[in-house]
Amino acid sequence: MNKIDRIKNISPDEFRAEYVAKRKPVIIEDATKNWKALEKWTPKFWSENYENKIVEVDNKRYSLAQIIDLSLNSNENNPAPYYRNIRIAHEYPELVPDISPESEFCLPNYFLHKVFTPLRTSLFAYGQYELFIGGRGRSFPYLHYDVPGADTFIHQIAGEKELILFSPEDSKYLYPKTGAEFNVSAISDIENVSLEQFPLFQNATMIKIKLSAGDSVYFPSGWWHTAKMLSFSISIGIDVANQYNWKTVEGFLNKKAKAKLSFLSPVFLMYIKLGKQIAR
Numbered sequence: 001m002n003k004i005d006r007i008k009n010i011s012p013d014e015f016r017a018e019y020v021a022k023r024k025p026v027i028i029e030d031a032t033k034n035w036k037a038l039e040k041w042t043p044k045f046w047s048e049n050y051e052n053k054i055v056e057v058d059n060k061r062y063s064l065a066q067i068i069d070l071s072l073n074s075n076e077n078n079p080a081p082y083y084r085n086i087r088i089a090h091e092y093p094e095l096v097p098d099i100s101p102e103s104e105f106c107l108p109n110y111f112l113h114k115v116f117t118p119l120r121t122s123l124f125a126y127g128q129y130e131l132f133i134g135g136r137g138r139s140f141p142y143l144h145y146d147v148p149g150a151d152t153f154i155h156q157i158a159g160e161k162e163l164i165l166f167s168p169e170d171s172k173y174l175y176p177k178t179g180a181e182f183n184v185s186a187i188s189d190i191e192n193v194s195l196e197q198f199p200l201f202q203n204a205t206m207i208k209i210k211l212s213a214g215d216s217v218y219f220p221s222g223w224w225h226t227a228k229m230l231s232f233s234i235s236i237g238i239d240v241a242n243q244y245n246w247k248t249v250e251g252f253l254n255k256k257a258k259a260k261l262s263f264l265s266p267v268f269l270m271y272i273k274l275g276k277q278i279a280r
Contacts, residue, residue: 074135113279149252
């Protein structure tokens with residue numbers, strides 16, 4: 001596979017049968033067509049409504065108005081700070097109606113059940129929408145596949161973003177780190193890879209796609225990805241766990257828990273297993 005489908009006017013049931021069940025990534029052009037955010041979340045909206053909100057990016061403090069201004073003037077030689085992985089329900093709960101109702105393409109999602117509420121915090125996503133605001137030339141800092149091993153949707157709200165994808169089958173060519181960061185590649189710059197240092201990378205198949213405002217991309221558990229802004233960009237992402245990928249999610253969390261929680265990992269994994277029985 002070196003490209004993925006682009007679809008619209010398909011029902012959620014047809015989408016699940018053709019793509020989710022078959023574990024195929026796809027771009028959906030109309031998954032969020034009724035969201036207010038597509039018209040409302042302009043740079044002016046963010047600057048005017050959150051002008052004095054102080055945020056931290058890469059250990060440096062900015063006002064959100066500064067982030068927006070820097071992102072609008074960002075370029076390849078001087079890319080703006082990347083305001084990313086922000087849990088909307090915690091930082092901007094008043095904006096949740098703008099991305100409601102939940103897109104039916106993202107359902108079912110076991111993580112939305114109240115049994116998993118303890119995991120939906122300001123530190124962990126687990127079914128929460130995460131906000132990303134960046135400017136032209138800024139890239140996501142590393143190649144990875146998502147915690148918690150679930151399927152991923154990225155909804156482009158404003159501007160354009162390039163997404164770089166690799167199939168799970170290419171994992172052996174992407175030099176995964178060891179320990180708790182097993183889902184992160186040791187390759188720091190995916191567009192300028194040293195084949196002397198990472199010779200197996202030449203066997204990997206890179207897929208590049210462009211997301212414009214209103215587009216959504218779906219990719220299954222274990223797909224490696226990173227992103228680069230082609231213009232001022234606002235997007236949101238969400239992880240989805242359901243009957244199609246739960247075994248993969250459990251395997252991921254088992255590995256992550258053993259690496260990070262040590263002797264507490266059996267308790268956490270028991271909670272995950274029981275939670276799934278309740279949520280499904």
